[in-house]
Amino acid sequence: MNLAKVIVDVPTMQTNDPYTYLIPDELADKIQNGMRVVVPFGSGGRKIQGIVADIDHNGDFDGELKEIDGLLDLDSALNDELLSMSEWMAKKTYSFQISCILTMLPSVMRAKYEKELIINDNEGIDDEVLGLFDGSDSIDFKVEDINSSMLRRIIQYRKEGKLTVRYKVNDKAKAKKVYAVKPIISINEAETELSNLRKNSKNLAKLLDYIINNNETSIPQRKLVNDFNIPEATIKSGIEKEWLTRFWQEEYRNPYEQEVKPNYPLKLNDDQQKAVNAISEATTNDQSDVFLLEGVTGSGKTEVYLQAIQKALENRKTALMLVPEISLTPQMVKRVKGRFGNKVAMLHSGLSSGEKYDEWRRINNGEADVVVGVRSAIFAPLNNIGIIIMDEEHEASYKQDDAPRYHTRDVAKWRCDYHNCPLVLGSATPSLESRARATKGVYKLLSLPKRINNQSLPEVRIIDMKEEIKTTGDEDFSQELLAAMNNRLQKHEQIVLMLNRRGYSSFVMCRSCGFVLHCPNCDISLTLHMDSKTMKCHYCGHEESIPNKCKNCGSKKIRYYGTGTQKVQEKLQNLVPNARILRMDVDTTRRKGAHEKILQKFGNHEADILLGTQMIAKGLDFPNVTLVGVLNADTSLDLPDFRSSERTFNLLTQVSGRAGRADKEGLVYIQTFNPDHYAIRLAQKQDYELFYRKEMSVRHQTNYPPYFFTVKITASDVNEAKAAAKMFEIQKILKAKLSDKALMLGPSPSSILKLKNKYYYQIIIKYKNEPNLSECLNYILNHYQKDAQKGLYVNIDPDPLNFM
């Protein structure tokens, strides 16, 4: 029998293994591994999407078999590499293989399911149900739109054969199609036609001219109109005269219409050259080494990446380069596109889903051999990879926060092992985990200790805000920073100010009773938004009007506390009335392209001060910026997370690198209430190595990564007691299975206890070597599947980055 194993799109543990289907004869020669198929599943003829995992032309199967309904692809959507990776990934991240597969594919390839209700025989159907149809004999219907008593009757009618439910699998993956034309007459014929043309037939002459010069190729009709200035009517008459044929052609949506100027490899310094050589050697010799490229800000890491990619291309291999979303700036895009031209495919969140699909198809068709993108680009369907690069490898955005909770670094390593190619992890401030592996010799350390052109690092001054508050009472702008700002403004130099935003947004508090307005769904305070004049919850999006009296005691003494970017901007404008200030935060960059526009404006010196959140810390490079101020270094230090020192150090180091990148010297101010904290002191000196050693000793004492592995298990429910009880149950199971060397924290409520109307309880396990752990976690996952239907969810996050 012709059988196929299909991974079905039903995310439950019981369906995590492939299901076997019969391949109908008409599909036998077309079906391939990795294709998306439509299969019937369960009773009632429901149709769902699946992925072919294996084909067996003489298989047999014990039990009932159903037939594959149809194919959704002409070619494999997933090659063998990605297919076997999905299996590994499901195990590694404690998630369903189908979820892994669907995250690997562009979102348009995830089918939409719709149902249609059809009347066969309206005899005996009640008026209420008939009313749904409104005279038509079929309607689209959603179960959630119909009340239960009507639903019951519909089910009854269906049993009696009066109604049919048709399940539809809607594939959204549609290529964009445009009209294209192609000459069908020879050059000679065209020349004859041209000589027979009336003198005033100028447009027809133009068209024949085009045919003579471009006889072999097809061209989109739109391009012929725009670039050759031939009107559509003329093309139509060309088709009627049978000079041209017209047909539909698939076209890639091109998100980068404008031409990019080419750029060429820069001369490398010795350290850079050494790095490129070591990496390229691994590419050439098919070695899956991991390199940690530790380079101070401004040391020219990007040039190392580009030249290592160049070497991979020279070896007839492809290259994958990953960057965090915020550093995928237009500057970066130009640099890569300018170097490698149209071989480059870009995958980032600024693209529409159609554009993403097109870039994905270009890669899948082998038309791109350099891929640059954010986290999910690690799944780009490249063949024959010669190098994978992860820039800013310490960035938290490389870990996906919801299932499948993969870390890009692990996936990258897997692919490098598969392709026998090097993995390059680059950062000025590597994650402790990576740096520790380099110390142990698991990774190879390459360092770039010097800035290019031997620029000096900017001077960094720390301002003790405790003192400042005593003298001036201002907790946002110190006198010294203000003086420095006024000085730069006079010299027409530019300033970058960073507001470390987390926990720093403004909230409303009653001065009589201390009542703070909280979100009714989540356990956090609401944030004041002056632009919409509302209070918003940053977690669930709940919105309400600003209260004019206290909801608790009725007092009118309400005060706005804290400082959001908007409020700081207003305050700053008062302090430096003549300065032009640009604000960059989530609110001003939500619209597509807004981010770029702000940066472009600042780059053109249309503003003097750029005020923003974390997003301004990375990757921007403005030569005229000579002053950088961090208004509140502490907020990220006070978070209940063992990585808060590391994050603060990284952030301050990155942002300090923004000052004085050209010939002008830079100055950085860090305002803090903890001036003696080692993360702040060492960021001042930009001394990563010392920070690494200090932080390692802290981690050693507290038994945290890299000395221990961690895993977080969370239960959530609308009923707080149920979530807590579940975690105590899980604790018991774990205790029985784990050795006494494993450490368990919890069960305890998460820092944000209530989120979107659900309560969260968690356990964190710290361990070194627990052979039973993975099996035990799988058991827990299986065992608590059935609870999910009741709204009690159990999640497992391996190596979590977020401990809150």
Place this chain on the structure above:
DNA sequence: AGCACGCCGACT
């Protein structure tokens, strides 16, 4: 996820 089946309480 979505459907069927089976058990239980409420109501004709």
Place this chain on the structure above:
DNA sequence: GTCGGCGTGCTC
């Protein structure tokens, strides 16, 4: 008795 509620288990 029977209808409608919900919990449970299965889907190639």
